[in-house]
Amino acid sequence: MIEFHAVSKSYWTGKKRKVILDKASFRVEPGRSLGILAPNGTGKTTLINMMAGLEKPDEGTITRTSRISFPLGFMGGVNNKHSGTENARYIARLYGLDPDYVEAFCRWLCGIEEYFDMPVGTYSQGMRARFSFSLMLAMEFDIYLIDEGMPSTTDVAFNRKAGTILRERLVGKTVVIVSHQSEILEKFCQVAGVLRNGQLYMFDSLEEAKRLYDYTE
Numbered sequence: 001m002i003e004f005h006a007v008s009k010s011y012w013t014g015k016k017r018k019v020i021l022d023k024a025s026f027r028v029e030p031g032r033s034l035g036i037l038a039p040n041g042t043g044k045t046t047l048i049n050m051m052a053g054l055e056k057p058d059e060g061t062i063t064r065t066s067r068i069s070f071p072l073g074f075m076g077g078v079n080n081k082h083s084g085t086e087n088a089r090y091i092a093r094l095y096g097l098d099p100d101y102v103e104a105f106c107r108w109l110c111g112i113e114e115y116f117d118m119p120v121g122t123y124s125q126g127m128r129a130r131f132s133f134s135l136m137l138a139m140e141f142d143i144y145l146i147d148e149g150m151p152s153t154t155d156v157a158f159n160r161k162a163g164t165i166l167r168e169r170l171v172g173k174t175v176v177i178v179s180h181q182s183e184i185l186e187k188f189c190q191v192a193g194v195l196r197n198g199q200l201y202m203f204d205s206l207e208e209a210k211r212l213y214d215y216t217e
């Protein structure tokens with residue numbers, strides 16, 4: 001479970017305070033995937049990062065009691081000086097997983113051949129995206145965090161392969177997706193929210209959330 005209790009977050013832009021969340025309280029329950037609709041620039045990435053524990057709230061508390069993924073596509077934990085192999089094995093150990101399995105799965109899925117044994121700093125943008133995507137899919141979590149703004153790859157075959165595995169991985173799992181497009185949420189979400197002007201409005205169905213989102217967009 002992820003629980004936000006009276007969480008506030010804002011940034012000072014040098015001119016004004018940009019409010020991302022204002023005393024928001026909600027829960028992500030296991031088995032009830034959540035889709036959050038939010039226009040660009042309203043704080044999708046910040047919200048997902050707070051769920052992942054990568055950013056702290058200014059006020060309030062965030063409680064996590066499940067195995068929660070890092071955001072899909074996140075590269076912050078990857079060391080550029082180390083190879084794909086070294087990073088995969090190190091991250092597997094951090095999460096208490098089998099390094100042999102994580103390395104083998106990641107190597108197979110990302111398909112970057114000999115580059116897997118070269119420093120991540122030598123990878124192209126697309127290779128980096130494939131690597132981080134594969135790394136996440138190699139791991140089992142209870143709740144998967146997906147920011148639609150994740151780097152996507154232009155490799156059609158990889159996208160197809162990774163998309164199939166992502167769907168398999170997500171069966172029976174809980175997903176949180178933040179997006180500015182409702183189509184992306186339709187496949188996964190049981191409950192939905194709309195983030196706007198620092199307020200998070202929660203609904204029991206995506207239909208209801210869409211009505212508010214489309215009305216106020």
Ligand SMILES: Nc1ncnc2c1ncn2[C@@H]1O[C@H](COP(=O)(O)OP(=O)(O)OP(=O)(O)O)[C@@H](O)[C@H]1O
Pocket residue numbers: 011012013018020038039040041042043044045046047149
């Ligand atoms: N460290 C920071 N300092 C100041 N402003 C920030 C900081 N991080 C984010 N912001 C601002 O907060 C707002 C929300 O940022 P965030 O990246 O979470 O939004 P987003 O909805 O994911 O955006 P996009 O859809 O464009 O990717 C933006 O206006 C951004 O410029």
